[in-house]
Amino acid sequence: MNIITKKYTHSVIVALVTLAALFSIENSHSADPNSFNRLLAPASTRNPPPPLDGIHDAASPGAALLQTPKAAFETLPKGKSGNYVDWVKALDEKKLNPRYDRTNPDAVPVVMDLNIVREVKGSMPNVVYPHKQHTEWLDCSNCHPAIFIPQKGANNISMASILLGEQCGVCHGKVAFPVSECRRCHSQPKTEKAAAAVTGKP
Amino acid sequence: MNISKSVMWFDVRHILMLIALLVNSADVRSQSHINETTVYNKLKFFDWLVKESPSAVRIADSKDAAAIALLDHSETLLVSAQQNYDAGELELADKSLSLGLKQMTTASRKIKDLDRVEAAHRQLFEQLQKHVKTFVEAFDRVVQEKGDNSVNAMLDRKRLNEFITTADELFTNAQFAEANQAMRQASDMIENSLRAARDREVLLHELTFGSLQEEYDYERERNSSYVLLIDVLQDKTAVSDASRDYINTMLSMNQKLQEEARALATQGDLAQAIHVLEQGTDKLSRALRVSGASF
Numbered sequence: 001m002n003i004i005t006k007k008y009t010h011s012v013i014v015a016l017v018t019l020a021a022l023f024s025i026e027n028s029h030s031a032d033p034n035s036f037n038r039l040l041a042p043a044s045t046r047n048p049p050p051p052l053d054g055i056h057d058a059a060s061p062g063a064a065l066l067q068t069p070k071a072a073f074e075t076l077p078k079g080k081s082g083n084y085v086d087w088v089k090a091l092d093e094k095k096l097n098p099r100y101d102r103t104n105p106d107a108v109p110v111v112m113d114l115n116i117v118r119e120v121k122g123s124m125p126n127v128v129y130p131h132k133q134h135t136e137w138l139d140c141s142n143c144h145p146a147i148f149i150p151q152k153g154a155n156n157i158s159m160a161s162i163l164l165g166e167q168c169g170v171c172h173g174k175v176a177f178p179v180s181e182c183r184r185c186h187s188q189p190k191t192e193k194a195a196a197a198v199t200g201k202p
Numbered sequence: 203m204n205i206s207k208s209v210m211w212f213d214v215r216h217i218l219m220l221i222a223l224l225v226n227s228a229d230v231r232s233q234s235h236i237n238e239t240t241v242y243n244k245l246k247f248f249d250w251l252v253k254e255s256p257s258a259v260r261i262a263d264s265k266d267a268a269a270i271a272l273l274d275h276s277e278t279l280l281v282s283a284q285q286n287y288d289a290g291e292l293e294l295a296d297k298s299l300s301l302g303l304k305q306m307t308t309a310s311r312k313i314k315d316l317d318r319v320e321a322a323h324r325q326l327f328e329q330l331q332k333h334v335k336t337f338v339e340a341f342d343r344v345v346q347e348k349g350d351n352s353v354n355a356m357l358d359r360k361r362l363n364e365f366i367t368t369a370d371e372l373f374t375n376a377q378f379a380e381a382n383q384a385m386r387q388a389s390d391m392i393e394n395s396l397r398a399a400r401d402r403e404v405l406l407h408e409l410t411f412g413s414l415q416e417e418y419d420y421e422r423e424r425n426s427s428y429v430l431l432i433d434v435l436q437d438k439t440a441v442s443d444a445s446r447d448y449i450n451t452m453l454s455m456n457q458k459l460q461e462e463a464r465a466l467a468t469q470g471d472l473a474q475a476i477h478v479l480e481q482g483t484d485k486l487s488r489a490l491r492v493s494g495a496s497f
Binding site: 059118121158162 | 240303329330336339340343393394396401403405423428431473480494496
């Protein structure tokens with residue numbers, strides 16, 4: 001009897017979520033197909049459930065059965081934009097345990113602890129690029145040598161190209177925090193003396 | 203005895219009711235995914251898969267009678283699905299399409315796309331080879347920069363070369379998977395050595411300009427990237443009318459300064475052009491802050 005009740009409950013839930021998914025079809029069809037790439041989306045539209053996210057097939061009953069991002073992100077540290085999760089902090093706090101190799105569950109990442117500091121002109125703080133936080137998630141070959149040549153002075157990095165989706169913009173603004181969060185990269189404050197040395201002005 | 207009979211009767215009725223509900227909800231489930239858009243999309247895809255896809259061409263060109271028979275049957279199923287779709291029989295159309303897709307998958311698996319597999323292996327090998335080469339060069343630069351033998355010792359070059367030679371030989375013999383495995387070992391090795399050589403270091407990329415022209419080009423790019431960023435932020439963040447007016451004022455002031463700088467640069471006065479453009483960028487910094495960027 002218990003088993004039947006359990007099955008019955010399950011079926012009713014399935015039926016309800018299916019109906020919910022069907023009602024959402026129209027909405028998702030009219031959505032911007034690239035909406036998932038908009039990390040600066042206003043708060044009202046952030047992290048929609050799978051049938052409404054414009055990625056999953058809203059017509060499939062399975063889409064409604066998937067865990068919603070809101071539920072999945074509940075216990076993770078909060079971020080200020082994008083999907084509003086601080087992924088670096090989440091990894092630091094061991095709230096996540098990413099698998100580094102598709103076939104080998106025991107594989108560990110090659111984490112490189114090397115900071116690159118790039119001086120910039122004006123009052124904007126210098127850029128600090130931490131390899132550590134990136135290589136905890138990514139393989140060296142994700143960036144080198146296709147996006148960045150691992151050689152000092154070989155990469156002419158500019159905000160314009162980042163904003164156009166090149167260099168850092170390959171990920172930032174798409175699947176990582178957007179460039180509007182200046183402070184996260186421009187994180188090394190300049191002393192007055194250092195700023196004057198860079199700008200050539202007192 | 204009576205009580206247990208009534209309990210039993212209640213159970214039977216309950217069970218029957220549950221079965222009815224289960225059947226009903228199962229019906230809802232089976233029909234839920236059958237809608238016109240889904241079937242239409244599936245039909246369009248299946249039409250391409252059977253008539254034009256590389257898989258269909260590969261199966262048709264093969265000498266595998268069983269695979270060709272599956273392709274032929276898929277074509278029949280496509281006709282039947284189209285007819286049912288036209289007649290509004292979506293469920294029947296969907297059944298034919300699902301069966302057809304399964305048959306095409308089976309047929310496609312029978313005739314492996316060896317060209318594609320080989321192309322993917324070749325591509326991966328080239329990527330790994332380039333990766334290893336670039337990282338070895340980077341490692342050599344670190345050794346040269348530090349002039350320290352202990353850094354050089356972090357890379358077992360003999361072993362690395364063995365991996366590379368083995369990978370090259372295997373690749374020449376068309377043993378692509380094995381070649382990639384050997385090249386990946388080389389890649390892992392050089393990555394680990396480079397990591398050890400640069401552990402906990404900070405590299406400073408100083409901002410220096412070789413000429414005034416170089417600095418002018420940098421300043422122009424900086425200025426235009428600020429304009430782009432303001433554009434992005436304005437599109438995504440809500441600002442008050444007063445703030446929007448201020449941003450627009452700053453943008454138009456920058457535009458005038460940009461034009462002034464351009465004119466100065468054309469006259470050859472690059473130092474003054476840079477100075478004017480810096481003033482423009484300064485106006486943009488204020489607009490950026492009002493747009494919501496904090497720095």
